[in-house]
Amino acid sequence: MNRTADVVVVGGGIVGCSTAYNLARLGAGKVVLVERGYLASGSTGRCGAGMRMQWGTETNCLLSRESTKLLENLPEILEVDTDIELKQGGYLLLAYTEKMAAQFKKNLILQNSLDIPARWVTPAEAKEIVPHLNTKGMIGATFCPKDGHCNPFKATEAYAKAARRLGVEILTHTEVTGIESECCRIRTVKTTAGDIHTPRMVVAAGGYTKGLGRMVGAEIPIYPERHEILVTEPVEPMQESMVMSFHHNLYCQQSPHGSFIMGIGHPDLPESFDTRSSWQFLQEMATRLITILPALAGLNVV
Structure with a gap:
């Protein structure tokens, strides 16, 4: 038609x-x-x-700040009864090198100037936020309590x-x-x-x-990049915050339903729409994850 x-x-x-x-x-x-x-x-x-305001450019910070404000009140703004399962437990970004720590602290100056409530935390303070975090080798981290998660x-x-x-x-x-x-x-x-x-x-x-x-003769520089995500069985709440480590190339958070969601990217792979799971990812993800979150070692994957 x-x-x-x-x-x-x-x-x-x-x-x-x-x-x-x-x-x-x-x-x-x-x-x-x-x-x-x-x-x-x-x-x-x-x-x-995930939804986070901790970025290193003004454009990204402003976009994420305003998006967070919107998501905090989305059902009311849209006048719908849909629960988007918003959870603001914060993002904990881990630093393992002096270079990374310096960049994070530079980012904090920008973020704070834009009224984003992020702060530097010591390894001991990071462990207070995520008690089962292994802080060995960590220099510190940045934390923003307004970052979080919603159901896409x-x-x-x-x-x-x-x-x-x-x-x-x-x-x-x-x-x-x-x-x-x-x-x-x-x-x-x-x-x-x-x-x-x-x-x-x-x-x-x-x-x-x-x-x-x-289709209209335009070359648009956007391409698909392969990422893989692992989801565990649901367990009792134990981790409010998203843990992100660029050093280990991973992120991990616990959803409102209790499952842990974790993933890594594969930026070196050629562009494709391959959405198949790989056993190599499962092995690599598990190995990396238990290095910083050893308490999750016994969870079953779904």
Whole structure:
């Protein structure tokens, strides 16, 4: 079935759904969102679900600070009854070298100037925040108590609910197959559910952005990077804060449901959409993790 829209948003993750909602809220006209899978089926649903304000650039700090304020009150702002499972237990960023400690302290000056309540903590203070943390070799850490975690599926669902209420049409399991343009202007977005005639298109497709750009002759420098995440069985609450170590290339947090979520990146691998799990990751993750969080050694993986 062919459609007409004032704006087509491609991508049904948190960025696409929030963009569609805000376009409708600001009076952009008829908005249609197209998602090749289900909502949050791409990078949004495959992320570690963390939210932090501890960054080293002003742009990232401001973006994350304002995003945190928004997430703290998201259901009320969107007027939806969705619990996004927000938990603000803080982020503990560990420093193991003098160079890393110096950079973290430099970042703190920027963060504090932007009213981000991060601070430097000693290894002993870090252990007070996470009692089962092995502080051997640590110089110190930075900690921001307002950092935390929320459920990416629930947050996306909240935006989708609010967007639909404002008249946004959301097409899931619908893939973009082509884009027709004329005189450098979008005319039609072709999909597996029919053509959508529109003068405007917003691309919020994560790692698939490059392919969409090439449909109109544009090279967009965005590519997918492989990461792997491990989830454990749920256990009683024992870790409020996210622990992040660039030295060990890992992060680990306990979700509100009790499961531990941990992951590492593979920046040296070629770009791909490979989402298969590997036994090498399981072995490497477990080995690295018990070095700094030995109390988690006996947990079962789900």
